[in-house]
Amino acid sequence: MGFVVHAREPGGEGSPGRRDRHFLRTVRTLLAALLVIGLLSPVAASATEYTPARKVGRGFSNTLLGIFAIPGYMAKETKERGPAVGLPIGFGMGIGWMVATELVGVWEILTCPFEFPKGFRPIIEPEFPWEHFDEFE
Known part of the structure; x- marks a missing residue:
């Protein structure tokens, strides 16, 4: 008579692989929900009403769409200086603003429950990345 060892099947209940997949699925679901809330909240909020929801929406928008700063600048x-000077200078400024916009976006996501700055006001202007193009309408 000897000891019987029962091997666990891969992917069985309680196995590390299954727990990892479940955790990743949960994290993805939460991030998707936050993204939807963040992207829809600026639409629902009034243009002059700054709230925590607007702040998190602004944060997600700036983090995901910060690249809009490059063509915007x-x-x-180009409009101010002409294409020969405006394109390279605008490209350089756009890269700098893209980095700044995305970092500010992450900051606003992390600090959305807190009233900083006072009144949940935006840290940088334009408030949203697509506003770089408003002056061309």
Whole structure:
């Protein structure tokens, strides 16, 4: 008579692989829900009403769409200085603003429950990345 060892089947209940997949699925679901809330909240909020929901929406928008700063600044500088000077200067400024916008976006997501700055006001202007193109309408 000897000891009987029962091997666990891969992917069985309680196995590390299954727990990891469940955890990742839960995290993805939560991130997707936060993304939807963040993207819809600026639409629902009034243009002059700054709330925690608007702050988190602004944060997600800036984090995900910060790249809009590059063409936005290229267009702005081209309009002011002409294409020969405006395109390269706008590209450089756009890269700098893209990094700043995305970092501020992460900051606003992390601090959305707290009233900083006072009144949940935006830290940078334009408030949302697509507003770089408002002056061209």
